[in-house]
Amino acid sequence: MEDDAMEDDAKLDLEAWTAQEPPRGFADRVLTRIEAEKDPKRALARTATAEISMASRRRRGLRRAAWIGGAVTSLALAAAVALFVHGRVDARGDVVAERRTEVSVGSRARAVLEPGATLKWNDEDDVVQERGDVFYRVERSKPGGRFVVHTPAGDVEVRGTCFVVKVRGNASNHGKSEMNARDLKSGALGAGATALAFVAVYEGKVAVSHANERVEVAAGESARFDGRGVSKSGTPSEGERAFDQEATASVRDPLSAANENLVSQIGEYRRRLENIVAQKAELEATLKNTEQKLALRTGDASVDSKAEFDLGADDWKTLAKDGTVKFMIPCTQPPNWSPSRAQLDRLALAPDDANTLKDAYAKSAARLASVVSPLCAQILGNADLVDKIGMNTCVHLVVDQAYGKDKAAAGEAMREVGEMRAGMRSAFDPNVADHPIAKMFFAMTGETKAFENDLAASLGPEEAHRVVFAEGMCMGRSTFGGAGPREPTKE
């Protein structure tokens, strides 16, 4: 039976169980995400490069492929994947970054805000950056018109590129408590006089405009602009260095600086708190693991203490010589008993094994009662009394009564039980055997295996054997001394 089960196991065929395939470009997206944690600018540049590369490959593929319909489909799918990768599309938003924050601006742009930066947008051409540092990537391949970032110092218009905009100065100087795109677009309103901004372009081209002045800044260039106008400032790194020095020296507002420090500190404390929470979870997991290992070890140690009742044919051969009978039977559990979670844990069983255990105990009790109860009732002359005195008392009653009636026959019956278990004689049918001791002890000495078989139907044979002999398993163990070896037959 067990062998059959194992045989069937070997035929378990899960080949057809479908698995989702990784999409193209997955590895690059993982790296982009990792880089985004370290340096969002490089990460976005990497994404752009990867997509340009993909688009290029796609174009080459299109030239080769005659099946235009299929290519169009694949492009649409790629666009869908790209949209998913870039996350949710927000048509409008208002962000004050407490820490480094990445957002979608409309359907074609991504922005990474450094701590202290603010960004507000109502549409793709209504993006307002009041202060701080923001890195943008605007996709040129997507439909849409202008993409304009309005700053207090001027506007930056793009058609698809990667660039960063830095704004210093107090935007509230223009006299309005809440700045909006219209205020900025209407031409600086005098606010630009105290604001200083900078743009560095990594890919593509942007146009920086202030009042009637308009300067184009190409990839690899940068520009600074304020209320007085726009001027190019060399490469992005050169320009950025100069801008930072200028901003620190002249237009840095103490309140803004204090606020930036504060949000930076909040971000730092939040990161520390997250680390502590992660460490706590890790320690809890380690503790749980250690406790489980300890429980398991306790279970293993118990095997030795019960092993003397795990009897084989040779053991029974020895016992049969003097008629000693040993057995281990499941405890009689109260009605409606079910193992607790703690008991199951101690036995290293899963919660859904509770019913298996409960059913096996119930079957065992019924099996033993079907043999012992009639014998006991016969002695007592009253079946109702059997339940009242219980299984253990009944067993002793049967033994005492048999020895009182005929000691030699009782001793012989016990030796025969041992010999049957040793395989020295064929097992008799307990329903036919007439000696009560033989009938009772034959049933009881076979109960461990019967109980184990019931558990094995659900747990498997190895696991069932382990559970039966585990420390946490309630099993009653008994040894009945025999009458001694058979007397030699007289010639």
Next chain:
Amino acid sequence: MANPGLHAPIERRAPSLEVSVLEGCRAQDPKAFRAFVVRYQRPVFALLSRMLGHGPEIEDLAQETFVRAYRAFPEFDLDGAAKVSTWLLTIATRLALDTRKKKRFERADVEEADDATTGSTPEIALERRQLGRAMTAFAMTLPDEQRAVLVLVECHGLSLAEAAEALEIPENTVKTRLFRAREKMRTGLANEWRRP
């Protein structure tokens, strides 16, 4: 402990990456880690989709798996007993189980695998697809803990001890869950199973 007498795992273990690549991953070298992602992306997607069903969220979780691996790589002992593949699948498994605990996962319909038709007649391919759908649907009815053991041991070839380590449960519990999961799969798919 080995897992005797079973089918070879579906996700057969391809040759491990060269030690130099793994050392690069430990040093958080992007090129090395990219090679690592490319090598192990299929098993990770397979594990997550079999644990949670198919859907766009699988890529999110796969990304998260690799990001966590990247962060933890400096602590990974290349000379230790744990295989890097087992370690990675452990991260993915715990992530999947956490996800299931936090919310019921929205599952998309199962996409038909391209390789289901490879090298077979249309009839056999259809039969395989039907079996695949039935198997996927039935596997999702298993308790999460049983499905996790089934996926790790049967599909990814982890030993019982490795699965126990991955799931932070005793090895015997792995045995129990595996036995029950197999029983349920066998019973539930008795009519669908294609026997040799």
